[in-house]
Amino acid sequence: MFSDLKGKVVIITGAATGIGKAIAKRFAEEQCKVVINYFSEEENPRELLKEIEQGGGTASIIQGDVTKEEDVLAFVKFAQDTYGSLDIYVNNAGIENEVPTERLSLEDWNKVLNTNLTGTFLGCREAAEYMLKNNIKGSIINISSVHEIIPWPHFVHYAASKGGVKLLMESMALEFAPDGIRVNNIAPGAIDTPINAEKFSDPEKKKGVEKLIPLGYIGEPEQIASCAAFLASEQASYVTGTTLIADGGMTKYPGFQAGKG
Numbered sequence: 001m002f003s004d005l006k007g008k009v010v011i012i013t014g015a016a017t018g019i020g021k022a023i024a025k026r027f028a029e030e031q032c033k034v035v036i037n038y039f040s041e042e043e044n045p046r047e048l049l050k051e052i053e054q055g056g057g058t059a060s061i062i063q064g065d066v067t068k069e070e071d072v073l074a075f076v077k078f079a080q081d082t083y084g085s086l087d088i089y090v091n092n093a094g095i096e097n098e099v100p101t102e103r104l105s106l107e108d109w110n111k112v113l114n115t116n117l118t119g120t121f122l123g124c125r126e127a128a129e130y131m132l133k134n135n136i137k138g139s140i141i142n143i144s145s146v147h148e149i150i151p152w153p154h155f156v157h158y159a160a161s162k163g164g165v166k167l168l169m170e171s172m173a174l175e176f177a178p179d180g181i182r183v184n185n186i187a188p189g190a191i192d193t194p195i196n197a198e199k200f201s202d203p204e205k206k207k208g209v210e211k212l213i214p215l216g217y218i219g220e221p222e223q224i225a226s227c228a229a230f231l232a233s234e235q236a237s238y239v240t241g242t243t244l245i246a247d248g249g250m251t252k253y254p255g256f257q258a259g260k261g
């Protein structure tokens with residue numbers, strides 16, 4: 001636990017499910033005031049809210065689409081109106097779909113880029129603007145992916161979006177370092193969340209993914225949430241412009257693990 005997080009106001013996008021949900025719960029445990037952005041009613045964000053409140057935490061929910069500028073502006077206004085500040089902004093919302101590149105439609109390309117890259121840009125911009133205006137030495141965290149590093153055939157739009165988030169983060173970190181605003185990424189490897197539900201329900205595909213992970217198992221959303229809590233905390237006060245890779249070693253060329261190659 002990171003005691004300096006107590007009372008901090010945090011917005012997390014796409015937080016009704018998966019990694020975002022685990023981050024929301026973790027920040028609530030850290031006694032932050034948590035703004036949970038959810039995308040669709042089917043994701044039942046009220047269950048999460050109830051769970052946090054029953055555990056003694058403080059949270060609110062706001063529906064919105066990170067690709068819409070007015071919605072992102074509304075998240076920040078909501079945090080200000082509800083809790084009087086904004087200290088931490090987590091750009092977590094993201095989507096992917098598998099398509100051979102020669103058949104990738106412009107519509108799919110735009111959808112993934114708009115959500116993963118433009119949505120992250122809007123969140124970063126609005127959070128930075130608020131923090132600058134209010135002299136808050138805040139923390140902005142983007143959930144990118146190991147695919148900000150590893151190329152991914154059939155997911156070129158996803159890889160392009162996450163690669164874009166890497167340089168967006170690094171450039172913003174440089175720009176806002178003089179103001180004490182830290183900007184970092186977390187790059188998860190394979191994590192057990194709804195985005196992978198179909199893939200991991202097939203034992204063969206799951207085994208194939210596990211083979212790519214030196215630690216030998218698929219990660220849990222809580223293992224990413226603890227990285228977010230660390231990066232937001234004072235314990236990471238000298239950390240900016242970096243990607244914290246949480247991938248069980250996936251980016252370290254597992255094919256060489258047995259001394260081959």
Ligand code: NAD
Nearest residue numbers: 014017018019039065066093094145188190191193194195
């Ligand atoms: P998930 O599908 O559970 O979470 C994605 C969330 O984003 C959902 O709640 C969804 O409703 C929300 N979302 C989608 N479009 C949105 C929009 N336009 N506006 C607001 N919210 C929107 O999957 P997850 O694994 O928890 O993914 C969270 C993040 O982690 C994503 O950015 C994903 O790319 C990244 N990631 C996941 C893994 C993994 O293995 N699970 C690995 C690397 C990176």
